[in-house]
Amino acid sequence: MRRSAGRRSELPPAQPILSARIPMTSLIQMLTVAEYLNFRHAATALGISQSSVSARIRALEDELGVQLFERNTRGVRLTIAGRHFTEQVRASIDQLDHAVKTVGMIACGEQGALRIGIHAILPGGFLDLLLERFSREYNNIRLHIVEGTARDTQLQVREGKLDIAFAGGIYELPDLHTRAIWRDRVMVALPATHSLAEGKDVVWSQLAEETFLVRYGGNGPQVQNLIAARSEGRWPMPAILRLNVGRVSLLSMIARGHGISLFAEENAAIAPPGVVFLPLRDELEPVALSAVWSPSNRNPALKNLLHLAAELNRGASRTDPASRQPVLSSRRAARPICSP
Structure with missing residues (x-):
């Protein structure tokens, strides 16, 4: 017999294995009977009558068209099909339970991911302490750290590639939220051989x-x-040598006597031998570390990070005079209330 070109054999549409008419209660009762292998004991554990359990299991078997239990005078036992079915249902319910718990944790910002833009992290500095404490208290949040300039990381926040960016200074950005989360004194870094270093x-x-x-x-x-603002109208602009180097290399150049620079006080912790940090007595405005994020960002983990930053900043009002590092409270930070 000749077949027409392109003709495909018609198959009946696939039918779902589990009918939507089977209620979850039937599956829970079936698993309980499978655990006790006794209708009476299962009914007692569920707090219902034995006849109710028997009727529901029978209805489930009728709906599936499969016998799940073999019944006899000594009790019941699972059929081969029943054993396979209970294993699959139990795994599915465990997975559903995990999904319910996980979605609640994600909604509360206790699970998921947070993408953070920085220009640097100083060991022991405020940002280092903040991220370390956040990782400890929200250990189910994966932190993805991206290094870049303030301009680059803020652009990535606008594009939705980062949840938040941290940068030195105060920013007024009409399309982004900004907040100064930490302030530190401005210090001048001098070579130890400089006449002012004593x-x-x-x-x-x-x-x-x-x-x-x-x-x-x-x-x-x-x-x-800052140098230009403090010089304006008072004395000629000082010589400024701009360098495409990192923070550590810049400090090394200062140690070798190539010039001086300005830093936030927390940078003194990484100063190499040969560099002296001194405060500027007439610089009353501290340097700020600011957070920048999009007003459309709905990541609950972001709210938790900002909440923790505020809590850490309040605790930093108590400082260790020797190290000038924030004195962290040993108590767990108060979690923001998670609304449904």
């Missing part, structure tokens, strides 16, 4: 003829703006 502090006028080393990246633009 003093307790310095003033801006003493730095008017110095050469400032300023990075292109990181907080370099903010440092340059």
Whole structure:
């Protein structure tokens, strides 16, 4: 017999194995009977009558068209089909239970991922302490850290590639939320051989003829703006040498006597031998570390990070005079209330 070209054999549509008419109660009772292998004991464990359990199991078998239990005067036992079915149902219910718990944790910001943009993390600095504590208290949140300049990370926040970016300085961005989460004193980093290095502090006028080393990246633009603002109308702009180097290399150049620079006080912890950090007595405005995020971001883990940053900042009002590092409370941070 000749077949027509392109003709496909018609098969009946696939039928679902488990009818939507089977209630979850029937499956729970079936699993209980499978556990006790006794209708009376299963009914007692469920707190219902034995006849109710027997009737529901019979209805389930009729719906499936399969005998799940073999009944006799000594009790019941699972058939081969019944054993396979109970194993599959038990695994499915465990998976459903896990899904219910997981979705609740995600909604509360206790599970999921958080994408963070930074320009650097100083060991023992505020951002280092914040992320370490967040990882400890929300250990089911995966942190994805991306390094970049303030401009680059803020662009990625706008594009939805990052949940939050941290950068030095105060920002007024009409399309993004910003918040200063930490403030620290401005310090001048000098070579240990510098004539001012023996003093307790310095003033801006003493730095008017110095050469400032300023990075292109990181907080370099903010440092340059601060030098220009403090010089304007008072003395000629100091010499500024812009360098495409990292923070550690910049400190090494200062140690070798190539110039001076400005840093937040927490950077003193990583200063190499040969570098002295002194406060600027007439610089009353501290340097800020700001968080930047999109107002459309609905990641609950982001809210928890900001909440923890605020809690850590309040606790940092108590400082260790020797290290100037925040004194962290040993108590667990109060969790924000998770609304359904």
